[in-house]
Amino acid sequence: MSTVSEDLHLRSACTSASTTVRQFQASLLRYATLALACVCLNACGGGGGGSANPPPSPQPPTQPPSTPVAGGCSVTVTDGPFELVWPRVSWETRSPESQGLCPDELEEASNYAFATGNATGAVLVIKNGYIVFERYSEDRDQQDLVTSWSVAKSITSALMGIALEEERISALGQSVGTFVEAWDDGKKADITIDHMMTLRTALTEPNAAEFYDAADQLAMAVQRELVGDPGEQHIGYSNADVMVAGEVIEQSTSMSAQEYFDLRIGQTIGLAGEWWTDEGGNVLTYCCMDSTARDFARFGVLFSRDGVWIEEQVVPSGWIEYSQRPARENARYSYYWWPVERGGVGAFGLQGQMIVIYPEFDLVVLRFTRYTRRGDGRVVRTPTNYHDTPAPQNFDNATFLTLARDAVPN
Numbered sequence: 001m002s003t004v005s006e007d008l009h010l011r012s013a014c015t016s017a018s019t020t021v022r023q024f025q026a027s028l029l030r031y032a033t034l035a036l037a038c039v040c041l042n043a044c045g046g047g048g049g050g051s052a053n054p055p056p057s058p059q060p061p062t063q064p065p066s067t068p069v070a071g072g073c074s075v076t077v078t079d080g081p082f083e084l085v086w087p088r089v090s091w092e093t094r095s096p097e098s099q100g101l102c103p104d105e106l107e108e109a110s111n112y113a114f115a116t117g118n119a120t121g122a123v124l125v126i127k128n129g130y131i132v133f134e135r136y137s138e139d140r141d142q143q144d145l146v147t148s149w150s151v152a153k154s155i156t157s158a159l160m161g162i163a164l165e166e167e168r169i170s171a172l173g174q175s176v177g178t179f180v181e182a183w184d185d186g187k188k189a190d191i192t193i194d195h196m197m198t199l200r201t202a203l204t205e206p207n208a209a210e211f212y213d214a215a216d217q218l219a220m221a222v223q224r225e226l227v228g229d230p231g232e233q234h235i236g237y238s239n240a241d242v243m244v245a246g247e248v249i250e251q252s253t254s255m256s257a258q259e260y261f262d263l264r265i266g267q268t269i270g271l272a273g274e275w276w277t278d279e280g281g282n283v284l285t286y287c288c289m290d291s292t293a294r295d296f297a298r299f300g301v302l303f304s305r306d307g308v309w310i311e312e313q314v315v316p317s318g319w320i321e322y323s324q325r326p327a328r329e330n331a332r333y334s335y336y337w338w339p340v341e342r343g344g345v346g347a348f349g350l351q352g353q354m355i356v357i358y359p360e361f362d363l364v365v366l367r368f369t370r371y372t373r374r375g376d377g378r379v380v381r382t383p384t385n386y387h388d389t390p391a392p393q394n395f396d397n398a399t400f401l402t403l404a405r406d407a408v409p410n
Contacts, residue, residue, distance in 0.1 A: 215279040
């Protein structure tokens with residue numbers, strides 16, 4: 001019987017050979033498979049905002065027929081198949097209806113997101129590689145930064161998959177202690193990378209605000225105590241485990257997570273992301289990458305297309321399938337991805353940050369809060385350098401995504 005890692009590598013190798021082109025309180029949602037994603041609003045990102053202590057290749061063009069959307073749309077919406085494009089230095093834009101979406105629902109979703117008090121800074125919808133909807137708050141535009149909060153966890157997951165593919169990490173069953181000296185003996189030596197990515201380290205979880213405020217967040221993450229046996233699940237969400245994952249990336253690649261991201265993902269897809277560090281220089285891999293909404297949309301397109309960018313397999317397709325399987329098949333948060341109802345998978349962060357992917361339709365939906373980088377301008381977390389993202393007063397992930405997803409004809 002093959003191990004999880006062997007199975008992953010077999011699938012990844014097979015796919016690579018055959019294709020060149022893929023806030024602290026949760027409310028119950030009316031769509032069960034998105035319930036876990038809402039939890040992310042409460043736990044993702046380590047802190048809040050507003051204070052220094054916030055807790056295959058592209059197909060040739062076609063001329064598809066135009067038909068009204070079932071249920072009625074104010075405009076005629078084209079049917080597929082569609083031309084697929086890749087964002088180059090600049091994005092191309094098209095109307096929603098030209099790419100098979102009803103604009104009415106997108107407007108409704110946008111109006112919901114931008115309702116008074118919701119502090120939305122940006123909403124973007126990408127279909128077939130085109131921007132089909134884009135809106136910013138009155139004081140923001142496409143060049144302004146947004147911040148990921150825990151959306152970055154899914155980026156960390158992608159880096160772990162690349163490191164596995166490159167055999168910098170031998171297997172998901174490898175001991176974290178191989179890379180983290182403090183865990184190389186005793187019971188902590190039994191904690192595997194798979195445990196770390198599936199909430200099964202059996203370690204305590206620090207208070208999110210205290211963790212975000214710590215000068216050395218890696219030390220706090222490493223020094224946690226066991227409350228059971230590795231392999232047991234005692235918590236429902238963790239920032240500290242993902243912080244340790246960043247150290248695994250650094251020790252296994254001899255590059256910081258920022259450097260590894262830039263080399264393996266960012267430079268290829270054109271995502272210029274600045275990842276915050278603590279005062280010790282440790283990358284906050286559980287949160288806190290700053291970029292523009294348009295650049296973050298590139299990450300969504302990458303995953304919507306099975307990790308392929310133009311003709312390069314950037315993220316192993318086998319890893320994408322494996323790491324997102326729990327969310328897709330079991331509606332369970334795992335490997336730093338969340339389930340999303342009606343065929344989606346999502347990267348979610350505190351206060352409604354999101355990159356949500358519907359691969360069946362090559363559809364990516366993004367929403368970010370208005371963001372201000374407080375302090376001296378450095379991406380170093382200090383008492384005076386922090387993320388300011390106002391808490392939405394009446395925004396619900398499920399409601400917004402239901403409206404946006406309804407733009408796809410049934």
